[in-house]
Amino acid sequence: MTATVETPVNAADLQEYRAYLQRGETRLSTLHRVAGAFLGGAGLLTLLPVLFRDTFSELFSELLFLPYPSFPPASAPQRWLMMFPVAVSLVLPLWALYALLRDLVRFYFTSHHFGAQYPGVSYPRFILSGIRVSDKSLSDPEPIRQARQELGVTELLVPVSAAARQRLLREAHLIGECRGLEVTSNMTVVQNKLREFMFKYTASVQRTLAQESAKMEASLARHNLLLRVLVLRYAKAFLLTILTTGITITTLVFLDLAAPARRVELVGDAAAEVVPGTVLWLGVLGVYAAWCPVAAFVVRRPVAWIYQELDDRNRSFRTPQSLLQFEVVTLASVAFASILTTASLCWFVLESQSLAATWPALVAGVALLGVTLVYVGRNIASGLRRDR
Structure with a gap:
């Protein structure tokens, strides 16, 4: 190992180093308190309502097998088509939560090389070193x-x-x-x-005061960059979770109206519709058709909010590269979910005996599909574009 030649430091510079280290320790502790909010319990628990009890197992079961007049037959292809948007609405918040936990580990730990005499040997340790x-x-x-x-x-x-x-x-x-x-x-x-x-x-x-100050500069920059990703990741996960919770509750309300044991009047051995099955199934399709453009919109909001104070001509809405993969996959998944939901809607409308009554729903579904595809395509192209 090459010996380091130390340069003498005068007393005035030593005082400046000490003052900087004091300010740096205060700033670093502030950054760690912000990150600690994600580990305190309340921050993470707000991202878990989608896992409570048996909400999604009940939703999957009823979407596939709930019998009701005017619904597609149980386990019909139309019902299977609806499994994709439902699954995507659940997977995206969970993926965001996984990415948040991964980034938290990266924030607090580093892979440390213990010396040039043992190249390639590394071991994880806490990012804050001793002094x-x-x-x-x-x-x-x-x-x-x-x-x-x-x-x-x-x-x-x-x-x-x-x-x-x-x-x-x-x-x-x-x-x-x-x-x-x-x-x-x-x-x-x-x-x-x-x-x-x-x-x-x-x-x-x-370390000398100069070396400790240089390490503090690098540490503050690293923590600042990682904390930026943490906050944006948390905001995306939280918005998607709120949206998923809302559409899940709304869908279960529609399906609850179709549950024979609760909302259907029995006439002899036959079941009579309290609410027309066509209306209920169109409501379920409409919920997820509307979810697609809204999900594409909210996943971009945390980045867009940052640029709100800029002039419109200067807004590029560029997502940081560390978050771009999640955003692009989310937008692509939402676009595909919108296509499948609209296909299921078209299928149901064309097979319906009351075509005139369901035609407005078809027009609205196709319009939502168009809006979703245009928005997704524009934002994916913007995120992948490289400035020359």
Whole structure:
């Protein structure tokens, strides 16, 4: 490893470094408090109403098999076509939640290389490193060196129990550290080696104020970038979850009106419609036909909100690359769901005996399909476009 040539630092610069580090620690703790809101429980729990109880299993079952006059036959192809938009409305929020958890792990942890002498060996560790007093910054480093050798300090890092030391030693061996050292070796040597490993394990290395300041600059930039993604990811997931919850409840209301045990009057052995089945099925189709353009719209809102204060001529609505894949897949899935929903609507209308009554629903469905495809196509093209 090439030795670093240190440049002398005057007292005024040292004071500036200390002031910057104080400001940096405050800013970094603020960023971590914001990210901590996503781990506190309330933030994540608001994204889980789609999993409560048996809502979606009931919805899938009734869409496929609920018998009712004027509905398509149970398990008919028209009903299977509706499974795609229903499944997409559930999968998109769950995928957003998965991506949010992945980004949280990336925010708090990093893959750390433990030294050039062991290339390729890495181990995940907390992104915030430890801080040690730099001996070279002290006029008399001997007191701190003696204090580090005290037994009470060492036992904070190295377990007293032989079994615990053995586990720690195995972890050191796993990443290529403390090679050749065994728990039965000289106690003082084991303690010193494991203590240094623990400092290295947490990236608690001695740095000058200049090095610590440079690390703080990089750390603030990294956390800021990752936190931007976290907030936007959470906003997208939250909006899609609210939308999914709303359409699920609305669809279940329509299907509940068709449930024979609750809303159908029995006349002898025959069931009479309380609400026309044509109206109920068109209502279900209309809910998901309307969901498609709304979902395409809301998934773009967090990015669009950022640009609201700009002049219209300067608005590009560019999504950050880290979020672009989710957005493009969402838009493409919504477009395909809109096509299938409209196909099911056309099929049902053309087979219906009251074509005149259902014609407005067909026109509205085709119009929603057109709006969805135009909006999706424009936004996908905008997101994938590269400025030259």
